[in-house]
Amino acid sequence: MLPLALIVVILGGIGSLLGAFIGSFIIGLIYTFGTALFPELAYIILFLPMIFVIAFRPQGLFGRVGA
């Protein structure tokens, strides 16, 4: 649960409640459907959005630039 919470926080933006809200449902969708549809790639497609967010938008989806 703690790595999932860490992924959610990184995805939504640090210190952002709206980001945590959106990110938690995104991660929940991705984790559930990834486990059901592609059981071999479940963890990869769970961590892929985090990798993309870190690569292209390091402050997170709803984070401030300075944060």
Added chain:
Amino acid sequence: MQFWIIQGLNSLSLGGLLFLLSSGFSLIFGLMRLANLTHGAFFMLGTYFAAIAMRSYDGLNIWGNGARCRHRRRRDRRPVRAAGSGAAQNQPAWAGPRDARHVLHHFRCMPDAMGWRFHSGPNAAKPAGSDAAVRVCVSDLPPGAGRMRHHGGHRAVFSPGANAARSDDPRRCRRRADGSRGRHPRLEAIHHGFLSGRRNCRCRRRAGAAPSFQPIRDWTPTCFR
């Protein structure tokens, strides 16, 4: 189609759980600049406390002693009969004291459990000579306990003091001090306000039993004892 609906609901519940977790994590991470790695451990600790509260007596009885006393229906107060006897076959399964419906009763009984008294009158008065009146449930007593006055059918007032042992106590002795014949001890008790006149009040007090304080139930969870 069923697959998508079920997995969608699963993902919604997982997302809600993740939001509960990650909002606190994000708050601490954003404010204190500290990745609290014990966040999951605190989550686990909360689940343990919730499990203790659920297991405490007959489910979610976190308010203590009198919680299942006052508003129970009369047929719920029947003693559980031994399994296998002839009458027990016809008893419904919920006739026992450990009933899931009592969880709902706890919410109605919460002031009673916290020892609040909303009424004044003879039943609310402490017995003379005792310094503390502790309210207990007769239904919580061990089967042989007959050491108390009680009123209201299933609520009781303990008196740890020595006042109840006097032989001229009208609740103890049918013959009064002047030699005249007294009424029945229960009627005397009702007259003196120690017993309410409810129909289904069974007085468990025996004449020879010495009054003594006896802790009814240890509510400490087993892991803390």
